[in-house]
Amino acid sequence: MKVTLSNTARKLCIIGDPVLHSKSPLLQNAMCQALGLDYIYLCQTVSPAGLPAFLDAAKTLGYAGFNATMPLKTALLPYLDSLDPLAEKIGAVNTVCIKNGKLYGYNTDSPGFLAALREAGIEPAGRRVLLLGAGGAATAVAVGLLDAGVAHLTVANRTPARAQHIATLAPARTSAVSLDPRALAREAAEAELLVNATSLGMGGQGEFEDLSFLEALPQGTPVSDLIYHPAQTKLLARAKALGHPTMNGLPLLMHQAILALERFADVSISPRQVTPLLEELLKGEA
Ligand code: NAP
DSSP, rough: OOOOOOOOOOEEEESSSSSSOOSSSHHHHHHHHHHTOEEEEEEOOOOGGGHHHHHHHHHHHHEEEEEEEETTTTTTTOOOOOEEHHHHTTTSSSEEEEEEEEEEEOOOOOHHOOOOOOOOOOTTTTEEEEEOSHHHHHHHHHHHHHHHHSEEEEEOOHHHHHHHHHHHHHHGGEEEOOOHHHHHHHHHHOOOOOOOOOSSSSSSOOSSSOGGGGGSSTTTOOEEESSSSSSSSSHHHEEEEETTOOOOHHHHHHHHHHHHHHHTTTTTOOOHHHHHHHHHTTTTOO
């Protein structure tokens, strides 16, 4: 993609390690161009040990802010001057604004997931949800779903302690189970929304050994997978074959980016203004 650069452009970037595969520069530069926002968005490899030097440099060079990916979403917390209450509840930031040399942290994964669901016509309020995974993305999804008023959230994870930690967020409406196929089938039978937030199914990250629990889902239960590479995981393919509506991770990727740009540029962006452009850019990327 060709980026037009002005001398007054304010600087943004994504940091992480590894980060060079990130689609954020592509999406953010395209949105800035389309919306007439005078920003340039770069990509910078930063490890946790390199954070203090990066933060000093970003302030000195007048960066307006940055996004953070693995392994920095929690490593950044001690350096922030202010933490948004939602990000505090999740325990992770993916968006940091720099104003007058101070760092303001936010999490746009959580509202981004809700926006993606609602755009697909899925209102989470009142539903029983089965969430697979209890890592960073799963925690953001869980907090969003609980705040949106789900009736019950079951968190299934390989490491039980992590699922139990999420369950402490709203003990009356949350339970934790193992990833055992029989436990999953029992929970799936009552689910009104299934979300995969494990890395199982992503290229090179392993696969679910047994997807038979999907057969227990009531007919028409939506199935969401946060993974977008590949565009259709085995879990989504099986769910689709069983007749369930499915959603991959691209809508989340787009919505968390839109919400981050709103924070950086202090503007309001209608997703309808930019999603056709972003979808076009991501075509063939997954
Ligand atoms: P994370 O914090 O490392 O969590 C990984 C999760 O996957 C944990 O629940 C982990 O279980 C589970 N897992 C990993 N390997 C497993 C295995 N072999 N068997 C069973 N469970 C396993 O990662 P994350 O940041 O939450 O990301 C999770 C997924 O979401 C990734 O695929 C990522 O690409 C995707 N994601 C997508 C977007 C988007 O914009 N669409 C945004 C964020 C994340 P344990 O707790 O037992 O280790």
